[in-house]
Amino acid sequence: MREALRGLTTRGRSFLAAAVAAAISALILGERDLLRVAVLLAVLPLMAAWYVGRSRYRLACTRSLEPSRAPVGSSARIILRLQNMSRLPTGTMLLEDRLPYALGSRPRVVLERLGAHQASSVAYTVRADVRGRYPIGPLVVRLTDPFGLCELTRSFPSVDQLTVIPQVVALPRVRLAGEYAGAGDSRARSVAVHGEDDAATREYRRGDDLRRVHWRSTARTGELMVRREEQPWESRATVVLDTRAAAHRGEGPTASFEWAVSAAASIAMHLRSSGYKLRLVTGSGEDIDASEAGGEGLIMDALADVKPVSGGDIAALVEYVRRRSDGGLVIGLFGSLTVAEAQLLGGLRGNGASCIGFAVDSATWTPMTSGDRQESDREHAAASLALVRSGWRSVPVTHGDTLTAIWPTVGRGSQGYAYRATMAETVSGVNR
Incomplete structure (x- = not known):
């Protein structure tokens, strides 16, 4: 009740002030009728405070998210269900759900009075253009009485989480290196065929x-x-994501790192649907085994949270992958590499693994002068050639490329050798 009295509105406080003034006047003038008016003026805001204060503890709220995982750039629907648990009706309520800045402004919804044990639902939509996990709530409800004499704010403790996952694109089915069709099974198998x-x-x-x-x-x-x-009868694949901050360029959703994260998600979902026992390894130490049921959710949650890390190096990434390496197919999403770093990646070629690397030329994500661009192209070509010589099939990626367009090249048997020759000619031409 004490908290409810602090919630009296200007109108309610005016009623109390008028009641005090009327009571003093009644005592001075000896008017008993005026004293009755003073009592009435005082009782109204007090009754309103009691009414609102009692309703405050008899409300129940539930929140549902549709969907709980939303891709970048899509919308999610938030449904609030408020139920009056008391026998008395409520007044008009103003609902305000607290949201992070990335999801937009806080929605405010007016809900008309609820009868005894009555429930009502309201909904609003949010949209996020940046990956991550975002808290939704708590819900703040402003309760008022029918006369507007008292207003009380209630904050529900429940907070839900909206996960904004990378954009996943559908990829065409291609025959990847190191595969064959097992007897009695039409699925592709990742085994050594050398x-x-x-x-x-x-x-x-x-x-x-x-x-x-x-x-x-x-x-x-x-x-x-x-x-x-047992190995010929299992399709194994490891998706490797380079998270070194120094290897990527650009800002926000259009950065080269976001391209790599989206590509990792798309490739992982494509391989998972093709029957692979999938594993995701990132440069920040994440090692996700997605071979069991619910593996898609584990991967998407991990990629929703992944961030570029400063101080990471390729040697540590290679070590993370080799901890539980069992061969099969390795697909890497790498930022800018040096020749030495590309040579270190040759350590993943053991145990009959077939390696495909998407070499992201992150320098193309930033404007450069003509001289700087030529120097950057030369360094990228040298690193790509070193990657090919380390036993990888290298797929070049520049700003503006789409994964859907370049994915079919990973299945071309001669692509690796053609690209090796192209890189060799480029490097030798630059050196001359």
Whole structure:
């Protein structure tokens, strides 16, 4: 009740002031009728404060988000359901949901009085152009009595979260390097196809069939090695995202880093739908195993939160990938690389892995002079050539390229060699 009295409006306080004035006048003049008026003027705001204060603790609010994960640039619908839990009707209510600045201004909705145990729903939409997780709420409700004598603000404690995920584009199906069609199964399989010498092997264990002994590997290692039977029947893929802040250029949603994040999300969802056992590794140390049910949500949540990190290096990224590397297909989204960094990525070629790298020329995301542009192109060409020589199939990416347009090139058998020759000619021409 004390808090409700502090919520008296100017009108309510005026009623109390008028009641005091009428009471004093009644005592001075000896007018009993005027004293009755003073009592009435005092009772009205007090009753209003009691009414509003009682209603304050008998309201229930629920919030639902449709959808809870919204792609960048799309809209989400927020539905608020308010229910009056008391036997008394409420007055007019002003609803205000608190939102982060990135989602726009705070929505304000007027809700007419609710009867006893009555519920009503209101909805509004938000739109976000930047990835991330955004808190929705708490909801602030301004309660008033029918006469406008008292106004009280209630803040519900519940806060929901809207996850804005990267934009995912549909990719055409292409045959990727290092795949073959397994017997009895039409899905593509990620295995080594470079001959018997590259067959996946492991150390001999007691009880293994001697017919599975791989004699060439045994002779090379000096230990008894056997073929792995299960590997040809699993499609494995690892998506690697370079998060080094120094390797990317641009600001906001149009930055080169955002292109790489969106491409990583699109490729991951494409491979997941193709039946791959998927893994996502980022330069900030995130290692997501998306092979189980719900893996799509884990990947999209991780990519919604990922940010460029300062101080990261390629050596650490290679180490993150190699911790649980089991071969298969490796697809990397890299920012600007130096020749030395491209050579370090050759360490991911072990265990029969087939590596495809999207080499993002982030310098094209910023304006440059003619001389600086030529120097930048030369450095990027040299790094791309070093990536090819490290055993990667390199796919060049410049500002304005779309993943849908360049994705089919990863399935062309001769693309890697053609690009290698192009890079070699470019570097030699620049050197001359």
